[in-house]
Amino acid sequence: MALAEFELIKRYFDTDALAFPRAGVVLGPGDDCALLEVPPGYNLALSIDTLNEGVHFPRDAGASALAQRCLRVNLSDLAAMGAEPLGFTLALSLPDVNERWLRDFSAGLSACARQFRCSLLGGDTTRGPLAITIQVHGLVSAGKALRRSGARVGDAIYVTGTLGDAALALPYLTQQPGFDLSALTAAQCAFLQAAFYQPEARVDAGRALLGLASAAIDVSDGLASDLGHILRASGNASTALGAIVDSTQLPVSTVFSSLIAPPERLPMALSGGDDYELCVTVPPQNEAPAQAAMKAMGLLFTRIGAVVAGSSGVRSDTTPDTFSGIMLNDGDGVLQPLKLSGYRHFGNNSNE
Ligand code: ADP
Ligand code: MG
Numbered sequence: 001m002a003l004a005e006f007e008l009i010k011r012y013f014d015t016d017a018l019a020f021p022r023a024g025v026v027l028g029p030g031d032d033c034a035l036l037e038v039p040p041g042y043n044l045a046l047s048i049d050t051l052n053e054g055v056h057f058p059r060d061a062g063a064s065a066l067a068q069r070c071l072r073v074n075l076s077d078l079a080a081m082g083a084e085p086l087g088f089t090l091a092l093s094l095p096d097v098n099e100r101w102l103r104d105f106s107a108g109l110s111a112c113a114r115q116f117r118c119s120l121l122g123g124d125t126t127r128g129p130l131a132i133t134i135q136v137h138g139l140v141s142a143g144k145a146l147r148r149s150g151a152r153v154g155d156a157i158y159v160t161g162t163l164g165d166a167a168l169a170l171p172y173l174t175q176q177p178g179f180d181l182s183a184l185t186a187a188q189c190a191f192l193q194a195a196f197y198q199p200e201a202r203v204d205a206g207r208a209l210l211g212l213a214s215a216a217i218d219v220s221d222g223l224a225s226d227l228g229h230i231l232r233a234s235g236n237a238s239t240a241l242g243a244i245v246d247s248t249q250l251p252v253s254t255v256f257s258s259l260i261a262p263p264e265r266l267p268m269a270l271s272g273g274d275d276y277e278l279c280v281t282v283p284p285q286n287e288a289p290a291q292a293a294m295k296a297m298g299l300l301f302t303r304i305g306a307v308v309a310g311s312s313g314v315r316s317d318t319t320p321d322t323f324s325g326i327m328l329n330d331g332d333g334v335l336q337p338l339k340l341s342g343y344r345h346f347g348n349n350s351n352e
């Protein structure tokens with residue numbers, strides 16, 4: 001994209017609104033590299049995600065909403081490690097130079113960048129099918145990051161926010177037959193748009209749970225799948241880990257309950273992807289302070305189960321097959337093994 005490439009970057013990306021000065025950013029866009037300062041006693045946390053048109057978002061997605069989603073999805077990975085956002089790089093492949101699209105994209109990106117104090121550090125701009133890659137950089141106290149591997153038998157399992165809303169939104173936003181946005185109220189439409197395009201990215205929650213949670217992951221593929229990652233990462237050759245999840249406790253929104261019939265609620269809450277809530281394990285002695293911290297920030301924080309030992313659980317040296325390692329407790333004490341394969345069609349796990 002030689003023609004006007006630098007002009008385009010100056011106008012839409014290397015702007016005061018996006019590439020704003022921030023402690024820790026020594027040099028932003030314009031040189032061959034950006035420069036960051038990592039203070040003593042901190043680790044630099046990095047994560048990168050690409051979103052491709054038609055695969056990860058609908059072809060007619062609005063540029064501002066899309067920009068928000070791309071940055072938030074990445075910020076959610078920092079949240080899941082308890083890291084504080086510092087800055088991000090942006091690799092943009094554009095089919096053509098559409099100034100209106102670029103203006104909206106830049107505005108959406110800068111609103112989100114400002115909200116999370118995450119400054120644009122640099123990037124790459126090329127011509128090709130629409131694809132957006134963002135790499136976020138954050139800081140976390142050395143050795144303190146929340147990993148997937150810290151869960152232990154007896155820890156409680158919590159999730160932030162509500163589950164299944166983004167999976168509910170997708171068929172409406174892609175106008176699948178039978179999912180008619182015009183049949184919804186304006187408030188329901190706005191809720192579903194936000195659920196998909198503006199996932200919250202629980203950065204403050206992740207940071208507040210440092211030192212309290214034993215393990216964390218952000219829910220991108222669906223709760224069952226992502227909790228399974230924690231169980232596998234935390235188990236070892238001698239101790240397989242499983243989970244008992246209380247199926248009556250899974251937090252769902254009122255929009256979800258009003259649009260989804262009761263028999264479909266559980267499978268969608270368990271396997272719907274793209275919610276970007278946090279799933280964390282908390283040792284018993286930290287439950288009260290963790291609950292208090294989440295309450296102080298007004299965040300729904302629901303205890304959904306506990307980590308258990310079990311020969312039927314999952315170990316780090318086994319690959320997931322049909323059994324997720326998760327037993328569902330339906331409220332009257334009967335435990336049902338959760339088979340991942342039976343739920344997969346509700347998620348969109350195939351694109352990640
Ligand atoms: P190089 O050829 O050295 O890789 P580029 O010509 O790709 O440099 O980019 C020139 C400058 O513009 C670099 O500082 C780069 O970080 C910045 N840049 C390019 N594209 C973007 C973008 N989409 N957003 C922010 N900065 C960008
Ligand atoms: Mg380049």
